[in-house]
Amino acid sequence: MTTSHWLHDRATPATEPLRGDVDADVVIVGGGFTGLWTALQLTEREPAMRIVVLEAEVVGHGASGRNGGFVEASLTHGIANGAAHFPDELDELERLGEQNFRGLVDDVRREGIECHLEQVGTLDVATRSWQIDDLAESAALHRRHGHDVELLGAGDVREELDSPTFLAGLHHRDGGAIVHPGRLVEGLARVAAGRGVVLHEGSRVTSLVADGAGVRASTDLGSVAADRAVLATNAYSHQVVRRTARHYVPVHDYVLLTEPLTSEQMSRIGWKRRQGCSDSGNQFHYFRLTHDDRILWGGYDAVYAFGNGVGPRYDHRRATYDLLARHFRSTFPQLADVPFDRWWGGPIATTTRFTVAFGDALGGRVLYALGYTGLGVAATRFAGRVLTDRMLDPTSPLLALRFTSTAPFPFPPEPLRSLGVQLTRRAIARADRNDGRRGPWLRALDAVGIGFDS
């Protein structure tokens, strides 16, 4: 099956498309994590606020319903990246990330969202000898910031999860969970509806324009006039507000999902603690168990299409599925008899510093947050808090952080954008082949603090 596993068993019925012209205080464009967390945080602070969410397809149609379901506390796409881009704010960002992670877990429990949340931590594995030193460095950095990590040698890591390719591991015991993201996004929509938020699916916004002192979001069948709009369309944002394209490139990321493993098949690999895992190349795989013991195996390729291409024609890629399957078979030869029965892909919006970009348009009538790179499940909740502060508490200290108040270095327009992405992809692949040694192109990008990632 080629639709996301996470979206195929939705329990709540679809909502009706917007018909006619209505008024609201805030209109939110996009029914993924950013849009829904923002709606929830607005209603927590102002329960009477009239909020309408317009979703082009169905809730979770974008990355929120297709991701790996790793919930990580880091707001900065990992500590190392945070240290590179926000050294002066890193301690505060780490604290905010932990607080946000705990808040997410609390929200899920308090609201009774059944999304298979498992606080199992994460496990990074080295599959090449040069990655072993990187894991040791990463362990030291995590410990300096108070994290509970353990370095594992080959024997110990294979005790956790057995693969002949694993040479070492770094077990992060705190700040990481796995979740069924489809259930989470659906649960957030249910909670929002319970608080009076009006959600219209099948309602693609075709224009977002100033309307007096406010803003009007129009679809084919109606419109919402509101004081403010939140653009929560992540990798699709340039289709609604063109100039957001400078902040990000959409890179397509793909996953495979096995059939449920039997207990005998599970016993061949171990994985008793069920950590979310990833290997440690510049091009990396991520892998995890689902509630019913399927293995989700994704990542590695990050495919860009000229002109920020997004949409159904990019949601599948045979060549990447074949490559991922080969990599899975060599990682877990003992699971040669386990077939894949689902595969899908989706767009990740990455910025040049791999962290969310906040901004506004139409003279501040439209606010947006986008570009979480591959770690948006938890970071979107933090973004909802920032967007809420921008609307309701403009003197909030959160808004003074460089992290929230400055834009990442912009990507150039086409054709330079495409050229830059292709050069970088090739340089990354070359670095992985050369024991991690970064060539002149990557070193030049590192020196000015830019890149792209998945």
Ligand SMILES: Cc1cc2nc3c(=O)[nH]c(=O)nc-3n(C[C@H](O)[C@H](O)[C@H](O)COP(=O)(O)OP(=O)(O)OC[C@H]3O[C@@H](n4cnc5c(N)ncnc54)[C@H](O)[C@@H]3O)c2cc1C
């Ligand atoms: C394959 C994959 C794996 C990933 N794995 C992880 C992971 O394991 N952990 C992690 O933390 N992050 C992961 N991510 C990233 C994470 O999923 C995203 O950062 C996050 O879901 C972004 O949420 P969002 O609401 O901003 O965007 P989206 O979920 O993309 O939501 C945007 C919504 O806007 C809608 N929309 C678009 N245009 C319009 C319009 N004109 N009008 C109305 N609606 C519109 C779309 O249909 C969509 O539903 C992954 C992403 C992908 C693609």
